[in-house]
Amino acid sequence: MSTRNLNALFNPRSIVVIGASERATSLGGMVLRNLMAGDYGGKLLVVNRHGxxxxxxxxxxxxxxxxxxVPDLAIICTPPETVPKVVRQLGEAGVRTAMVMTGGMSRSHSRNGQPLMYAVRDAARKAGIRVLGPNTIGIMSPSTNLNATYAHMGVLPGKIGFVGQSGTVCSAVIDWAFARGVGFSRLLTLGDGMDIGHDDLIDYLAEDPGTRAILLHMEHIPNPRRFISAVRAASRTKPVIAVKSGRYPESEYMPQPLPDGLTQSDPIYDAALQRAGVLRVNGLDExxxxxxxxxxxxxxxxxxxVVVSNGVGPGVLAVDRLKYQGGQLASFSEKTVEALQKRLPDYLSVRNPLDLGFDASPQLYADVLEILGKDPAVANVMVMYTPTLLEDTLHIADSVLKAVKRQRLNVFTCWLGQATVLDAREAFYEEGLPTFFSPEKAIRAFMHFVQHQRGQRLLAETPESWPEPEVDRQEARKMVQRVIRSRRDHLLHQEARQLISAYGIETLETAYCDDEDDAIEAFREWGGPVNVTLLHEAGCHPFLEETTGRGRYKATIRRLNDEQGVAKACRLLLEQYRKHFPNSGFLGFALHQTDAHLGGIGFSVGITRDAVFGPLIVCGSAGARVNVMTDRRVGLPPLNMNLAYELVSRSYMYRLLREYxxxxxxxxxxxxxxxxTLSQIISDIPEVRGLEILPLLFGTEGAVACDVAINLGEAVSPVIKPYPRELEETVVLKSGREVLLRPIRAEDEPRHLEFHESQSPETIRYRFFQYRNQFSHEDVARMVQIDYDREMVFIATESTEDGDERTLGSVRVWTDADNIHCEFAVMVRDEMRGEGLGRVLMEKMIRYCRARGTLEMVGNVLPGNESMNGLARALGFKVTYNDDEEVMDLRLSLNEPREDWQLDRVDGELPPI
Structure with missing residues (x-):
């Protein structure tokens, strides 16, 4: 995750093309011709061994x-076996950025048997060169007249950044976009992506003022942690739309083994892209x-x-597609109905979809939009028109455009036909009004808009707080470590129950028995009814039903009311165990108090692990139903209550629960x-490879785990960094006041809002460089919902008499993608002045940033903020006055640069963070 040297890729002042010749089929020659045809204004040079x-x-x-x-950018178009040597030579010459257009390097091998692309990667790392490719189509940047590709045509200038994986797909995108009048700010493909990846480019485009939207085409995500972190940051300010190809095993670029409990890998990508705030679409047209x-x-x-058209048929087609995709029609208020009845002919009914009649005039369209604009229940309007002999399509379009300028409505159009409506569509496009060729495409695009808005709202929602159970995390970890030391890869049934019970998940009371006689003795103590389960080693692993077909025989016999029934059940279970699992060690029997007192719809919930995305949370049905109903939904930890509810609500089992x-x-x-809670287990005990609760039922006190299985593996962390609990600490201030310093959480939003609104106007001005008397939900949500990989906020809190927390102060840093600079901001309550809290917060943040390897902490402070300027000097900051911005610049060295490029960045002008 680094933007190092990417400016030389996008804005090179000089370029060398290595391997170019005047042969018609020369790859380097094609690139050189495109550079010259595009009027590239920098210096050009060619290297060719033929001299x-x-x-x-x-x-x-x-x-x-x-x-x-020494060119800013080197473009390598030489045969595969020569590329590693060329990269080494470029490094010796001082070149720091290169594009390798040569293809076939994943199939050509070096002497050690590795594909040549790995030799290129190793050579680039040793030489300190950033490399795009191999097998990239190149890069286009119309604003600087840069066409460093072998594409068959250029692109129009625009505000869209496109990052693709495949050169052939990119060629189609270029052609397609030109025909639709779509322009680009930057366009390139990764190819094999051995160095520069999606995350690096997304970071760059997120900060690029010429890019307003980012389009991605990907076949795989090699480093999901970096990718999700980059996209989450970018999607806060710019739309990010992605096509992920390879949805099925037969079309996957790099097939990976499926995680236990899942039958497809594509839902994992769905979950990851949704969590990152990306709109995923199903193809280039979409x-x-x-x-x-x-x-x-x-x-x-x-x-x-609301659907408005000049005929019944088109409106019905639109509504059919809307309902199919889960959309809803708006209802009109009584006032709107009355106004429409006065304006429409008597023979037309006022309903949604709204038919204006085949002879609808430009004025009627304008009047209807004006009426709808006054209805607070109407927000989105799809305006359709089918050509007739009575009206000119362009006149109707002009009327709609004029009406829309006077409205708050979100209006988009669908002018049906082709030959006679092109001028109208062009008029809509020039005025920035979305327009589509068919009702199906229009509705699909609208639902993309709706889904993106839903996703953005979900990510910004304030999660519900709930009293977390007190957990002895150290004891739980000790138990798991004991199991690992005993060289077992699974927990025994009683150990698995003990672990989830320690985290507050209720379980059924259970007695463990070595044999049939022990089972009968336990029944005598309890009485009936009871359930009897046979325990064996294979049965200690989760998701056994999907991998072994365990559902075809009885693993548990339920509701036994006498000793004879218990004895008979034990014999039957032994018989089936010997038949189906003859090589699995016998571990005895378990007697549960019957779950007949529990109700609700039984869920299967658990943890599984993917080779690329690491730990996953799964939820839905179980056994044969998971395959037939495809009902095992996937979420990425960590989860809060909002994200957990969104995950649950996607399952069929949730619909049954709501109904029954x-x-x-x-x-x-x-x-x-x-x-x-399962999400917290993943964070605390990363050795948990898989965990399945089957079924999860419901009692008067909440959810109850009837059965549980847990297996273990190598420690793997979630791809989204969870709440860093290890950074919590309690400190005592000068007055003896005890406060808790901890990272901020999304659940802190209400307290953080109160913290800001309680401050004096002057304190707010010192913090935000302006007077503010209001903070919206969106404002505070961004403050508290942070990516712990890129940001950190420490807050100081104290307990209140009602058992809640009160925020006393906060310190925040934003870190750039290269971990060179972090920009800080600090604020404490007015009443806390003189307690030394500001210094305590700053010292904690300095320790944190120094430990994560950040090179320099920077900040801006108003000249009149004498207390902060004095504190900065006391902490070792260099404080200087900035004439241009009329602020005090604060800089503190945290770590020494280890490479030349880091030194250049530290000494150079501060980049925006």
Whole structure:
């Protein structure tokens, strides 16, 4: 995750093309011709071992070492076996950025048997060169007249950044976009992506003022932690739309073993992209439709739609597609109905979809939009028109455009036909009003807009707080470590129950028996009814039903009421065990108090692990149903209550619960709390490879785990960094006041809002450089919902008399993608002045940033903020006055640069963070 040297890739002042010749089939020659045809204004040079004087009029030298300049960008188009050597030579010459366009390097091998692309990666790392490719189509940047590709045509200038994986797909995108009038700020492909990856480019484009939206095409995500972190940051300010190809095993670029309990890998990508705030679409056509809606439609709170057309048929087609995709029609208020009845002919009914009649005039369209604009229940309007002999399509379009300018409505259009409506569509496009060729495409684009808005709202929602159970985490970890030391890869049934019980998940009371006689003795003590389960080693592993077909025989016999029934059940279970699992060690029997007193719909919830994405939370049905119903939903930890509810609500089992449970709200809450607890187990005990609770039922006190299985593996952390509990500490201030210093959580939003609103106007001005008397939900949500990989906020809290917490102060840093600079901001309550809390917070943050390797801490302070300027000097900051910004610049060295490029960044002008 680094933008190091990427400016030389996107804005090179000089370029050398290595391997270019005047042969028609020369890859380097194609690139050179495109550079010249695009009027590239920088210096050009060619390197070719044949020693031409020039190639296409550009000076040529025989060797890299013969170059009389050090180019910003080197473009390598030589045969595969020569590329590693060329990269090493470029490094020796001082070149720091290169594109390797040569293909076939994943199939060509070096002497040690590795594909050549790995030799390129190793050479680049040793030489300190950033490399795009191998097998990249190159890069286009129309604003600087840069076309360093072998593409068959250029692109229009625009505000869209496109990052692709495949060169052939990118060629199609270029052609397609040109035909639709879509322009780009930057366009490139990764190819094999051995060095520069999606995350690096997303970080760059997120900060690029010329890019307003980012389009991604990907076949795989090699480093999901870096990718998700980069996209989460970018999607807060710019729409990010992605096409992920390889949805099925037969089409996957790099097939990976499926995680236990899952039958497909694509839902994992769905979960990851949704969590990152990305709109995922199903193809290139949908990508541009989604871009049309996200970049041109107005953001509104309501999702319901009004369909207006000059005929019944088109409106019905639109509504069919809307309902199919889960959309909703808006209802008209009585006042709106009355106004429409006065304006429409008597023979037309006022209903949604709204038919204006085949002879609808431009004025009628304008009047209807004006009426709808006054209805607070109407937010989104799809305006359709089918050509007739009575009206000119362009006149109707002009009327709609004029009406829309006077409205708050989110309006998009669908002019049906082709030959006679092109001028109208062009008029809409020029005015920035979304327009589509068919009702199906229009509705699909609108629903992309709706889904993106839902996803953004979900990520910004304040999660519900709930009293976490007191957990002895050290004891739970000790138990797992004991199991690992005994060289077992699973927990015994009683150990698994003990672990989840320690985390507050209720379990059934259980007696463990060595044989049939012990089972009968336990029954005598308890009485009936009871359930009897046979325990064996294979049965200690989760998701056994999906991998072994265990559901075809009885693992548990339920509701036994006498000793004879218990004895008979033990014999039957032994018989089936010997038949189905003859090589699995016998571990005895377990007697449970019957679950007949429990109700609700039985869920399967648990933890599984993917080779790429690491730990996952799963939820849904179980056994044969998981395959037939495809009902095992996937979420990425860590989860809060909002994210857990979103995960649960996607399952078919949730629909059954809502329909048939006697207490649907309580039961839903119980499932969500269990999922959040499983998420915490992943954070605390990363050795847990898999965990399945089957089934999860519901009692009067909440969810109850009837059975549980846990296996272990190598410690693996979630791809999204969880709440760093290890950074919590209690400190005592000068007055003896005891406060807790800890990282901020999303659940802190209400207290953080109160903290800001309680401050004096002057304190707010010192913190935000302006007077503010209000903070919106969106403002505070961004403050508290942070990515612990890129940001950190420490807050100081104290307990209140009602058992809640009160925020006393906060310190925050934003870190750039290269971990060079972090920018800080600190604020404490006015009443805390003189307690030394500001210094305590700053010292904790300095220790944290120094430990994570950040090189320099920077900040800006108003000259009148004497207390902060004095504290900065006391902490060792260099404080200087900035004439241009009229602020005090604060800089503190945290770590020494280890490489030249880091030194250049520290000494240079501060980049925006």
């Amino acid at each position: 031409y004087d020039q190639v296409h009029g550009v000076a040529c030298v025989r060797r890299v070492r013969s170059m009389k300049l 990508m541009f439709d989604g871009l049309e809606s996200l970049s041109r439609m107005r953001k509104v709170r309501r999702e319901e739609l 449970s006697h207490h649907p709200e309580d039961d839903s809450r119980g499932v969500c709390q269990t999922l959040v």
